[in-house]
Structure formats: C-alpha cells, structure tokens
Amino acid sequence: AQSVSQHNHHVILSEAASLELGCNYSYGGTVNLFWYVQYPGQHLQLLLKYFSGDPLVKGIKGFEAEFIKSKFSFNLRKPSVQWSDTAEYFCAVTPYGNNRLAFGKGNQVVVIP
Amino acid sequence: DGGITQSPKYLFRKEGQNVTLSCEQNLNHDAMYWYRQDPGQGLRLIYYSQIVNDFQKGDIAEGYSVSREKKESFPLTVTSAQKNPTAFYLCACNSAIGNTEAFFGQGTRLTVV
Numbered sequence: 220a221q222s223v224s225q226h227n228h229h230v231i232l233s234e235a236a237s238l239e240l241g242c243n244y245s246y247g248g249t250v251n252l253f254w255y256v257q258y259p260g261q262h263l264q265l266l267l268k269y270f271s272g273d274p275l276v277k278g279i280k281g282f283e284a285e286f287i288k289s290k291f292s293f294n295l296r297k298p299s300v301q302w303s304d305t306a307e308y309f310c311a312v313t314p315y316g317n318n319r320l321a322f323g324k325g326n327q328v329v330v331i332p
Numbered sequence: 333d334g335g336i337t338q339s340p341k342y343l344f345r346k347e348g349q350n351v352t353l354s355c356e357q358n359l360n361h362d363a364m365y366w367y368r369q370d371p372g373q374g375l376r377l378i379y380y381s382q383i384v385n386d387f388q389k390g391d392i393a394e395g396y397s398v399s400r401e402k403k404e405s406f407p408l409t410v411t412s413a414q415k416n417p418t419a420f421y422l423c424a425c426n427s428a429i430g431n432t433e434a435f436f437g438q439g440t441r442l443t444v445v
Binding site: 225227253257262263264267268309312318319320321322323324325 | 363367368371373374376377380386422424426427432433434436437438439
C-alpha cells in the first residue's frame with residue numbers, strides 16, 4: 220500500500236513569512252496528489268490537486284504545490300501567510316485508477332499575527 | 333445542494349455499547365470511506381466501499397463494522413471490541429473511477445465514557 224510522509228508536524232510562523240510543507244509518497248506508479256486543509260472547527264476541504272500536466276499547480280488562497288516525480292514529492296508553498304492560514308494541512312495520494320486516498324499525518328500550522 | 337452529511341455531530345456512549353454513525357451522500361458517488369482522525373496521527377482509513385453491497389477493510393478495521401446496502405448510505409458501527417473508540421470520525425466519498433477529489437462530511441466526535 221502507498222504511504223505518505225509529512226514532516227515537521229507543528230509549524231509556527233509570523234504573518235508575511237513564507238510557508239513550505241513537505242510531502243513525500245511511496246508508490247512507484249502514476250499517482251494523483253492532493254492537499255487538503257482543515258481550518259479550526261471546519262471540515263476538510265480541497266486546497267489543490269494534481270492529476271497530470273504542468274507539475275506546478277495553483278490552488279485556492281494563494282497556495283501552490285510542485286510535483287517532482289523523481290523525488291516522489293508534492294510540496295506545498297505559500298509566499299506570504301496570513302493569520303487566517305492557521306489550520307491543519309494534509310497531503311493525500313491515490314494511485315491512478317484507484318481512488319482510495321492515503322493521507323499523511325498532517326501539518327499543524329499556526330500563524331502569529 | 334449536493335453534499336455529504338454525517339450525523340450526529342457529537343455522540344456520547346457508555347463503554348461496552350455499540351454505536352452507529354451515519355453517513356449519507358447525494359453526490360451520486362460510487363465510493364465511500366470512513367476515516368478516523370486522532371491528533372498527530374492524521375487520517376487513518378477504517379473501511380471503504382467502491383460499490384453497493386461490497387466493502388473492504390482499511391488500515392484500522394478492527395473493532396468496526398460497516399454496511400453498504402444503498403449507494404447513498406455507508407453507516408459505521410463502532411463495536412465494543414474497539415479498544416480506543418473515542419475519536420473524530422470522518423466520512424468521505426468520491427467517484428470510483430477517473431480522477432476525482434474526495435468530499436468530506438463535517439465529522440462525528442465520539443466520546444466513550
């Protein structure tokens with residue numbers, strides 16, 4: 220079964236700082252990749268996704284992620300965070316043709332005003 | 333509005349009792365999933381179903397049971413055999429084929445006392 224690794228479970232940064240969250244997966248075939256976000260007290264919602272094409276994908280709220288196939292990575296970035304970006308972020312992977320999602324353990328991000 | 337609904341939002345049960353969590357979707361999705369979310373552990377897959385009358389164990393199925401008698405519904409029973417049932421439970425659905433994202437319910441927080 221595929222697995223997903225997210226490092227630095229707790230991230231604390233100040234407003235306007237840049238954010239990068241790492242995601243690595245273990246699966247040798249073609250994959251679909253996702254980042255989900257869970258704001259405090261809210262349900263999971265999709266931040267961005269990669270199926271094919273341009274490896275740099277743009278999501279909502281100024282987030283972007285880059286798929287690097289050779290590194291089995293799909294890192295999430297935002298150049299300048301806001302207090303409202305305080306949330307838990309989850310990377311998820313499905314093998315192509317199989318929509319069973321595997322999640323990483325999440326990154327708890329706290330942005331200090 | 334199309335969506336996925338979990339009920340109840342909060343649930344309290346005495347130790348030793350079975351309890352059933354509801355999940356209903358009107359997105360016409362074939363696949364449905366149950367995840368358990370614990371702090372620092374991310375989302376772990378309990379059971380999933382790709383089609384009516386069929387379901388598969390996930391990574392932590394022990395102490396849980398499910399049924400899939402209708403496409404729209406995928407209830408989860410937390411049995412007395414589950415050693416640590418207090419958790420946040422999330423239901424999700426997506427299309428069983430093709431490249432699609434998963435949609436999540438609001439979750440049920442189960443507390444066993």
